[in-house]
Amino acid sequence: MLFVEKITVKFDAFTAVDEVSLRVAPGELVGLAGTNGAGKSTLFAAIAGQMRPCGGRIMFNGADIIRQASHRRAAHGLARTFQVPREFGSLTVLENLLAAAPNEHSESMMAAWLFRRAAARRESHWIRHADAVLDLLGISHIRELPAKGLSGGQKKLIELARILMRKPKIVLLDEPFAGVNPVLIGEIMKALKTLSEQGIALVVVEHHLQALKSLATRLVVMDQGKILAEGNPSEVLESEKVQAAYMGGVV
Ligand SMILES: Nc1ncnc2c1ncn2[C@@H]1O[C@H](COP(=O)(O)OP(=O)(O)O)[C@@H](O)[C@H]1O
Numbered sequence: 001m002l003f004v005e006k007i008t009v010k011f012d013a014f015t016a017v018d019e020v021s022l023r024v025a026p027g028e029l030v031g032l033a034g035t036n037g038a039g040k041s042t043l044f045a046a047i048a049g050q051m052r053p054c055g056g057r058i059m060f061n062g063a064d065i066i067r068q069a070s071h072r073r074a075a076h077g078l079a080r081t082f083q084v085p086r087e088f089g090s091l092t093v094l095e096n097l098l099a100a101a102p103n104e105h106s107e108s109m110m111a112a113w114l115f116r117r118a119a120a121r122r123e124s125h126w127i128r129h130a131d132a133v134l135d136l137l138g139i140s141h142i143r144e145l146p147a148k149g150l151s152g153g154q155k156k157l158i159e160l161a162r163i164l165m166r167k168p169k170i171v172l173l174d175e176p177f178a179g180v181n182p183v184l185i186g187e188i189m190k191a192l193k194t195l196s197e198q199g200i201a202l203v204v205v206e207h208h209l210q211a212l213k214s215l216a217t218r219l220v221v222m223d224q225g226k227i228l229a230e231g232n233p234s235e236v237l238e239s240e241k242v243q244a245a246y247m248g249g250v251v
């Protein structure tokens with residue numbers, strides 16, 4: 001479904017991502033590990049369209065998307081989260097989700113006024129969808145709370161929930177467990193497994209290797225912009241190359 005071929009991203013003379021290739025199938029749960037500065041977030045930015053690579057190819061559902069803007073990629077089902085989540089603090093959790101629903105009718109004020117009943121039906125559809133997403137992520141109890149009072153971990157879940165409102169095919173998650181308490185980490189992991197069972201592909205960046213081992217079906221390790229190792233999580237973690245790269249690093 002996602003086919004990244006020899007992507008290179010440079011910042012002036014510095015090569016942050018160096019001819020990286022990656023394939024992701026529907027419903028696959030891929031772990032992407034690597035020490036700080038390995039190029040993981042930059043790779044996500046290139047795939048999701050926030051950064052233009054200077055070489056390589058990105059195919060998504062058979063189409064070359066390298067020139068597509070990030071919002072088009074998201075509309076087609078390729079979404080990412082950020083290391084630091086962005087939510088509307090003054091809105092409630094439910095309102096945050098509804099604000100993320102796809103808006104097929106951009107002049108919806110007029111449409112709502114003219115076709116109030118149709119609009120109400122549409123709204124109830126999205127409220128039902130929002131409730132299903134909140135339920136899946138185990139956060140129905142915070143539905144009516146303002147987003148600004150939430151913990152860092154809950155804000156990460158809201159960001160994921162907002163993405164799920166658009167029914168994505170693949171989600172790139174950038175450090176979903178960083179700064180999250182262990183209980184919530186367990187719940188996020190459970191939710192990610194459920195999503196992959198539903199056919200949504202996930203690529204999860206995490207530098208804590210053990211967390212990825214229990215989650216991912218395939219593990220990719222980056223180091224200094226390149227792919228260092230790839231394959232079965234246990235085998236990759238035991239490989240000498242990976243052990244050496246992580247020596248003295250954050251494991
Ligand atoms: N906007 C930028 N300008 C210049 N250098 C950058 C920029 N973003 C990232 N880098 C550099 O690119 C490398 C990879 O960064 P990043 O993709 O954030 O790594 P990771 O997410 O694996 O920790 C790092 O050396 C970082 O300093």
Ligand SMILES: [Mg+2]
Pocket residue numbers: 040041042083174
């Ligand atoms: Mg990063």
